[in-house]
Amino acid sequence: MAAMARAATTSDAFNAIAEPQRRDILALLRAGERPVTDLAQELGMSQPGASKHLRVLREVGLVRVREAGKQRLYGLDARGLRPVHEWLGGFERYWNESFDRLDTYVQDLKQTRQED
């Protein structure tokens, strides 16, 4: 376990969804299960590309596979997104009035403006 440069994409839901294409895949899967090729085509990526992304999503548990004869149907398992949502929940109260909360900040701004 030598120095890790950046957390693996498979280490976290956070890391897994950092990649836009992966987010797109998840979004598409809300509509229902899909085979790899479908996804690849719909999202304009190569089949290997899609497979790779799906692998990551699978390892993080955001996606499940089901064998269906020749095909493998990928389905959404959104439970893994919950931790992310919960973490964000702790910030909801802040993103409307971030600055009002920073009491000192506001006063400072007022002063600064008057001083100029």
Place this chain on the structure above:
Amino acid sequence: MAAMARAATTSDAFNAIAEPQRRDILALLRAGERPVTDLAQELGMSQPGASKHLRVLREVGLVRVREAGKQRLYGLDARGLRPVHEWLGGFERYWNESFDRLDTYVQDLKQTRQED
């Protein structure tokens, strides 16, 4: 514009918050502004480490700096988290009953459960 290996951490709020330490910093900043050294110490990271993470957060707009004499006070700007929250919102309905939605999948599960 040569091949990008992985999206820059500064390209997105998604990417910026993929790093646990960065998440910790943001969480701490909810309590109010803080100088770098404070954060570093409280989170058990080096000062340069903290500075680097703060740089990323600043570039993504999740954090604001204010000069206060010898110090630089960092404050939370949670507005940048909103896109992430909104994206996640599209999944809330799924993470409780992900499988019910996957019609075909469900039947499969029922079987599996009975087999256990």
Place this chain on the structure above:
DNA sequence: TTGACGTATTCCGATATGGGAATATGATGG
């Protein structure tokens, strides 16, 4: 000025990414 403090930057190394291309594996229907 000088010293001391607070902070940012630079250089380094090890690591893993995502994309393209090629190829391997797998299952199906003749």
Place this chain on the structure above:
DNA sequence: CCATCATATTCCCATATCGGAATACGTCAA
């Protein structure tokens, strides 16, 4: 068994990461 379709894996490359160590920069107080 073979050809074909569906999917996964491998190899290669350019890139950027995070961490540590050292150092540069900025500001204040005496």
